[in-house]
Amino acid sequence: MTNTVRTKPGSDADRSASPGLTSIDLDVQGMTCASCATRIQKKLNRVDGVQAAVNYATNRAHVLAPHGTTSASLIDVVRAAGYDASLPDPNQDAEAVARAHARGIERRFVFSACIAVPVMLVSMITPLQFPGWQWAALVLTTPVLFWGGWGFHRSAWVNLRHGAFTMDTLISVGTLAAYLWSVYCLVLGSAGTIGMKHPFSLHLMRADSLDAVYFEAACGTITFILLGRWIEARSRSEAGSALRELLKMGAKLVHILDEDGTETTKPIEALQVGQRFVVRPGEKVASDGDVVEGNSAIDAHVITGESVPVEVGPGDHVVGATLNTNGRLVVRATAVGADTQLSQMAHLVEQAQTGKSNAQRLADRIAAVFVPIVIALALAAFGAWLAAGAGAGFAITAGVSVLIISCPCALGLATPTALLAGTGRGAQLGVVIRGPEVLERARAIDTVVMDKTGTITTGEMSVQRVVPAADESGDAVLANAAALEAGSEHPIAEALVAKASEQGRVPEASDFRVVPGRGVRALLDGREGLAGNAALMADRGMRIPSRLADAAETASGQGATVVFVAWAHAVRGVIAVSDELAANSESAVERFHELGLRTVMLTGDNERAANFVAARVGIDEVHAQVLPEQKLSVVDGLRGEGHRVAMVGDGVNDAAALAAADLGIAMGTGTDAAIAAGDLTLMRHDLMLAVDAVALSRSTLRTIRGNLFWAFFYNVCAIPIAAFGLLNPMIAGAAMAFSSVFVVTNSLRLRGFRPTR
Template identity: 60%
Template sequence: IVVAGSSAVDASMLTGESVPVEVGEGDVVTGATVNAGGRLVVRATGVGDDTQLAQMASLVERAQSGKARVQRLADRVSGVFVPVVMTLAVATLAGWLAAGFSPTTALTAAVAVLIIACPCALGLATPTALLVGTGRAAQLGVLISGPEVLESTRNVDTVVLDKTGTVTTGKMTLVDVIAGAEADRSTVLRRAGALEDASEHPVARAIARGARAQLGALPAAAGFSAVNGEGVCGTVDGQAVVVGRESLLTERGMHLDGTLSAAKARAESEGKTAITVGWDGAARGILVVADTVKPSSAEAVRRFNELGLTPVLLTGDNATVAARIADELGIAQVIAEAMPADKVAAVQRLQTEGKVVAMVGDGVNDAAALAAADLGVAMGTGTDVAIQAADLTVIRGDLRAAVDAIRLSRRTLATIKTNLLWAFGYNLAAIPLAALGMLNPMFAGAAMALSSLLVVGNSLRLRSFTSVIADA
C-alpha cells in the first residue's frame, strides 16, 4: 500500500495493461511491478510466499506437474517387436525342418526373417525426422522443447493469444494528432513533444519519440514542472504550455472546443489514451497514444484460421482496449481484465469444453497459462519464466513465427508417422516372404537397407519446409 508519494506504475507484467497506472497515497501496488517515474513510499502487506509473484510461480509449478508424458509409438512397439521376430524366426526354422527340408534351407529362411525384420527403419523413423525437423525449426527461430510437443500440436483446435507484447508491440505509440481551430498540427506536436521530452512518464516518452520521428529536433523547454498524475507544464517557443489530462487544462481556464471534445471522446471509446495540449489560455490540440498492433499480427491470425484454429484474445487490459485490438485482428472471442490466475482458469475452462488449447504469450503473467495449456508457445522477446514454462519458443517477436512453429511441428509429426507406417508395412509384407523362402539373406539385406534409406530420405524432405514469413 502506498503511504506517501505518487507515480505511474507499469503493471503490465501482472495485468498486461499497456498504459501505466497512476497511483497515490492509499492505493495498492504489487511487488515486481515497475515504478515508471516519481517517488513512492510503500508498506508491504505480503512478503515471500504471500506475494503475487510467488503465487504466480506456484501456479506455473502446479500446471507443469499436471502434464502427462506422451510416449512415442516406436518406444511402445520396441518392447515386443524383437521377441516376436525371434519367435517367428524359430517358428520358420522349425516349420521348414518339419516339412522335411534340409537344415541349410531351413536356416537360410530363418536368417532371412531375422535380416528382413531388422528394426533399422523402425529405429530411424522417429529420430531422423526429429533431427531434421528441429534443425529446420532452429533455422526459422523456433525451439522445440521435446518430441512429446509434436503430439500436442496435432489436435490443437484453439489458440489463445496474449495481447500485450504478443499481438501488440507492448509500447505506447503516438497514433494521431488533432489540432484545434486556432492551431496547426505541427505546432501542437512540436510544443507538446518538447515539453514531454523532459518527462520520464511512458506516455510522455511515446509523445516525444513520435514528435522527433515526425519533426526532427525539438526545441528546448524552460521552467519544466510535473503535476503528479495530471501532466506537465513549461515554456516552449516563449509560450506557457500545458500537456496532460483535460482536468489540468480546465484548472488553468483552458477548455476543449466541440471538435477537440469529440476527438477525445472518440479516442477514449476506442480504448486509446487522449492527451490534451494548451497554451495562451486555450486548449490547442489532442494527442492520441495507444499500444499498437504489430504489422504481422493480422496475417498471423488469418493463418491460424487457415490451420483450423479458433483464435481467442486473452488479456489483463480493460474490455474497451481488448475489443479494439480484437476488432483490428478479426478475433471474435475476447477475454479481458484477466489476472494470471484468471488466465489459467480461462485455459482450463476451454479444456473442459473439449477444446485442445495452445497458448501464445510472452510475460510473467502468461507463464502459468502457458504451462496449463496443451501447447504453450512463448515469444522469445518475452520473459525467461514464460519461455521456461512453454513447449515451443519462437525467437523473434513476430506472431507469424508461432504459425510456423505449429505448422512445422505438425509436419514433423506427420513425417514420423509416415516413417513408422512404412517401417511397419515393410516388415508386415516382407517377413512372410522371407519365411516362405522367397527371399534369400542377400536380397533381404538389400531390402532392409533400402527401407532405411527411404525413411531417411522422407525425413530429409522437412528441410524444404517454407516459413509463412518468407511467403509474405
C-alpha cells in the same frame, strides 16, 4: 534467454530446473542400432534417482541425476552395458567425427561390394559357373563376412556377453548361419546343385539338404546392410547439420578494448562479462552485449531469421553471431560462452532432439523385446520346414531370411531423424521447438489465444492525443502522467515518458506503486497522483468530467488505449495512446483460420478498443479488460470446455497462461519469464512465425508417424513372407537396408519446409 525449461505432464523436456537434479550430457560410443540405445537407457534409469534419454541418432545421452552424481559413475554404467561414453568435448568437431564414421562404413562397403558382386553373379547365373566356383566363393566371402561385417559380429558378441540381444544379433547370427551351413555343405556334400523343389519359390531359393551353398546370401546381405548404414550415416549427418551450422556461427576472435583504449585480439574464450569489445564493419558480434559507442545496422538473420538489418546505437542490445554491416561499434559484454542467446538456442534445439514422442516410446518398448521374438520365429520357421520335409537347406534359408529381414532399425530412426531435421529447420527459420511432446500437442490444438500488446500489435506505443480538463494545460497533464508512470516498464508508460521528455524535464514522483489491472499511483509534491483506466478513478471515488469522458470514448472507438490522469483529488486530463498492428498480424490470423484454428484475443484494454483491433485482424473471440490472473482463468476455461489451447504471448503477465496452455508459444523478443514458460520460442516479433511454428510442428509429427507406420508395416509384412520361404537372405538384407534408408530420407524432406507468406 533463460536455461530453465518447464515440464508438462509426460514431457521428456529438459528438467534441469527440477529440485535436487543436475543435468549431465554424455557422448555414447558403440551404438549400432535402436535397441542399443534402449539398453543403455534402461541401465542408466536403474540408477537411483536418474532419468535418462538416450538418442541413437545423435549418439548422445541426456541424464538428469541427483546432485552429487558424477559423470564418471554414469560412464561406468554405460561401460558395464558393453558400450563406452565420455563427456562432450567442446573442441571436438562433431561434423568431422560424423564424416569419419561415414567414411569408415564406406570403406567396408566398397571393399565388400567389390567382392560380393562377382560372388552373387557366379552363384545366381548358371552359365558363369565353373568347376570349383563354390570354393572360390568361400574364399571371397570369408573377408567380407569377417572384416566387412566385423562391426555386426562384435556388437552381437559384446551384447551377448551382457545377456542382451540387438539388431546386430539378427544380422550376425543370420549371416554366420548361412556361411557355416554353406561351408558344411561344401565340405561334406555335393554343393552346387541348384534345386527348385519348393512350389512357392521365387527362383531365388535352393532346397536340397546338402546341395545348397549360400555364400552369395552371406556376403550380399553384409554388403546391402553396409550400404544402408553408409547412406543412413550420411543422412543422419545431414539431418544434424543445421544445429552444427548454428553452433559454428559464433565468432572465434574478439577485439577486447582495454581500460586505456588499446585493442587486443584474443580468442573468444578470453572475453568476460563486463568487458568492452570492438566490432568492425563486416565482422560478427563476438558475444551478447549492450552498445556503448557507435551506430550501425545489424544483420540478425542467423538468430531471428529476419533478413532486414536493424539499426542500433548506444543503449541497444546486440546478440552474438549477428553481423555488423557498416559502422564501428563498441559493445559491453553482458553474456559469454554458454550463456549467450546463440548457445542457449542451440542448447534448446539439442535438448529437443534427445526427446521421444509417445509413439517412439511404444516403438522402443517393442524393439526391446523384438529380437528374442524374432529369433524364436526364425527357429520356428526352421523347425516347421524341416518337419514339412522341405530339406535342411530350405529350412535354414527361411530361418536366416526371418532373422535378417526383421531387423527393425527403422523403428529406432523414425523419431530422432525427423526431430533432427525438423528442429534444425525450425532453428533456421527462428523457431525453437522444445521436444517431440510439443509436436504431439501442436497437432491437437484447436484454439489459439493471443495477447494483444506486443503480440498482435508491435508493442511500441505512442501518444496520439492529450485532452486536459477545462482548467489545466496539456503539457502539465502529460508531464505529470510521465512522472507517475516513470517507475513502470509498461509500453504505455514508456510512451508517456518519451513524449514528455521531448517537451521538457519530467517531474519526480515518489512512493510509486502498481495497481494491477488498473494503473499506477505515486506521490507528486506529497500529494497522491493517479494514472490509469476509468476503474482506477472510480475506485478512488473520482468523477470523470464529461469533456474527458467523451474524448476517451472517441479514442477507444478508434482502438486507442486511454489513460486518465488525476492529482489533488480530481481527474485532470486524459491521454490517448495506441500502438500499430504488427506487420503480419492480419495474415497470421487468416492462416490460423486456414489451419482450422479458432482465434481468441486477450487484452487489458477496454472492450471498444479491443473489438476495434480484433475486427481489423479478424479475431473470432475477444476478452477485454482482463487482469493478468484472469488470462490464466480464460485459458483454463477454454480447456475446461474441451478445447486444446495454444497461448501466444511475450510478457511477464503472460507467463502463467503460457504454462497452463496445452501449447505455449513465446515471443523470443519478450521477457525471460515468457520464454521459460513456452513450448515453442519465436526468435523475432512476427505472429506469422507462430503460424510457421504450428505448421512445422505438425509437419514434423506427420513425418514421425509416417516413419513409424512404414517401419511397423514393413516388419509385419516382411516376417511372414520370409518365414514362408519366399525370400532369399540376400534380398531380405537389401529390403531391410532399404527400410532404414527410406525412413531417414523421408525425414530429410523436412529440411525443405517452406514458410507460407
